[in-house]
Amino acid sequence: MAEMTRAALNNDWTTARQLLRKYLPLMQANFIESSPMPVKAVLAMMGRIEETYRLPMVQVRRDTRSKLQRIASEAGLIARAAAATAEAQGFFVYENWAAGPHKAVLHRSNCGQCSNGKARPAGHSANHARWHGPYPTLAEARQTVQTLPSVLIRSECKCI
Numbered sequence: 513m514a515e516m517t518r519a520a521l522n523n524d525w526t527t528a529r530q531l532l533r534k535y536l537p538l539m540q541a542n543f544i545e546s547s548p549m550p551v552k553a554v555l556a557m558m559g560r561i562e563e564t565y566r567l568p569m570v571q572v573r574r575d576t577r578s579k580l581q582r583i584a585s586e587a588g589l590i591a592r593a594a595a596a597t598a599e600a601q602g603f604f605v606y607e608n609w610a611a612g613p614h615k616a617v618l619h620r621s622n623c624g625q626c627s628n629g630k631a632r633p634a635g636h637s638a639n640h641a642r643w644h645g646p647y648p649t650l651a652e653a654r655q656t657v658q659t660l661p662s663v664l665i666r667s668e669c670k671c672i
């Protein structure tokens with residue numbers, strides 16, 4: 513915005529218009545749903561904030577999220593790969609109390625080790641390991657990790 517304003521004040525309308533055209537869809541996207549939900553969703557896609565909301569704000573709808581991903585990647589704010597990562601919704605917690613101390617590990621749903629909570633590392637029986645989730649936000653998944661009883665080790669996979 514500062515760059516665009518500066519260009520306009522300098523009578524450099526070509527630059528000002530280029531910047532306006534580049535970012536206008538992003539400005540309009542702020543109001544696809546109640547502001548500032550969309551901007552929070554995009555900032556989270558960019559990895560700038562954690563995606564948490566306080567009522568009356570809630571997560572944007574799934575179709576809005578897809579639109580925001582397209583707009584943000586077209587504006588060069590997120591890579592296409594990041595858009596795909598953001599698409600994979602949800603987090604899982606792996607709880608294991610068979611080998612070694614009772615532990616809980618947080619994973620993103622698209623993580624290879626997690627595979628949407630369906631993967632089970634070899635040698636671990638259902639009696640000694642289980643998945644919790646999916647949780648829509650990282651905050652909720654972390655909350656679960658904190659509240660699981662008798663867990664001694666709490667960690668997060670590098671997919672987080």
Ligand SMILES: [Zn+2]
Pocket residue numbers: 618619620623624625626669670671672
């Ligand atoms: Zn993982």
